[in-house]
Amino acid sequence: MVTTAPDASFARRLFEESGLASSHEPVDAALVRTLVAKHYHVSGNLERLATEKDDTFRLRTGSGDYLVKVSPPDEPESVVALQTAVMRFLEDTARELPVQRVKLTVDGDDNVVLATRDGRTRVLRVLGFVDGEVLARTNAEPDQFARAGEMLGRVDLALAAFTHPADRRALVWDIRHFPRLAGLAEHTPDPGHARLAGEVFRLFDAAVVPHLDHLETQVIHGDFSPHNVVVDPDREDFVVGVIDFGDTVRSAVVFDPAVPMANLLGRTPHDPWLEARAFAAGYTRVRPLGDRELPVLPVAALARLTLRALITDWRAQRAPDRRAYALSHAKDDWTNLERALAARPE
Template structure:
């Protein structure tokens, strides 16, 4: 399935306010709302809700998100709960009629799909610098989660995930928008990566198997307990798609440097993350060789798409653009010393 253009990713919608959200949650799920607070997101309306039955997270999907896409995410969460109860992912809170999601109308008359999930405790991984050992632990958990999602995706019926411009291999859907980046340094660095990787790396990556993958395991989607360190939650399955496992790993590894204190080796954090992953799921020599350039490509992709979101949607601009300066720095400094490989064959 081809991915949509960033225009769909950036399509505006009428936000649901807290009062309306509380009323809808009470009506569809029979929960008495005691307090409700909006959570910052790029593309939907998400709320932390304290109810008579504990704290939950309510997500009202973007009007353009299809029922099939949302149901695919919920099928994976249900299968993870059933088959891998030890993995720290949200559980589905069923509606009063037993449904996993419910169609509701917002103030603009647009149909929105509401799903309610359990609330997981912890602080975000990105809330404070972490030791390299924490990244190794997260990498190991990522490998276990990746294997579980891949197996679920290949069961009957097979799942294909979202048609999303966040799929790293779909360069044709985000690369042409590089000129839309406002910051000159970030624009130039991203353009250089796209030109180089598009010619030399993506054809090799596209030849690899493409299982279903989380595809968005970054610091704001991971909850942790800091002392002793433990991962308490992996969130946001909205960008699940079929992509090579090395691309899914590169997505996560691209955020690693921003989660640790400064080190003399700009690639140290990515190496620690990959080492943890490989303790559970060893990579092939080809995957080791592809990783560095795919990490840089993910940084370029983030610069392009977050710039597009910020330009098109003023309500999401602050959230979408919050990391653009760090992305430019990482592209410059990681790009100055690209290793030939990351992993066991180094």
């Protein structure tokens, strides 16, 4: 049970439909190797990677590397189809963008469906592996964060015309649901953290909720975090890969830059908003935000950081097999949130 608050059933549904409600048995690597060889005619060394919910592998072959992803059994096939369709759309309409590519099976399909022992289904896909360093592991300068912002702006411009039957999926990471997840604070063991979360919920209610129905919406990437942006510091354009469309959804456009900004808050203690400001400046140069959206952006970034901290606490208790991954991505969230709140732009 997520919480005893009135929105408990809604929160539970969000977690379930986001594939985060429970742990699942990891898929057998030997089975993955067999399926990839049979349906894609590729083989090599298969290395399991830590991820939030999928079973993910790096496949090293003699002629190039691939990323093999197997969806969790509680993620609907329609949602996986949405993720694939987004990448296909960008490949067809904005080929200049360095978006991860989907490899077809030898029969021309986007994926392979496999059944679990309890009768559910999982979807296996093979994607191109984007080589390089992720932004999270670099010491980027403000102008490079701005370059990353420009890239997300270009992605959002390209996605403006995209539609899909599953794009209105229920997703716990979608910031528009933030006010209905206040009950998660009950599961945060530190009273100081719960207090910080409460302050952000109050800010969101005052600054964002009155405008939610009037914000411009479209399909967005949904998780353009520093862990999903591959970069080359020696290249002028800096960003060489955009990966992981697992949280793509139709939502307010302003929430898309809020995600990476949340990841950048508080990392420079002397100026907690320095990197987030640089990212936002780059984004708005390419994809301007309206007068109604700009004041929403910093509060949305605070909300997303709070949401990640709360979900990490909740997941660490209920999905021990993903605990290390979750905590590695969110280990400084509460410290960074406190710093950012203290220096919040008015």
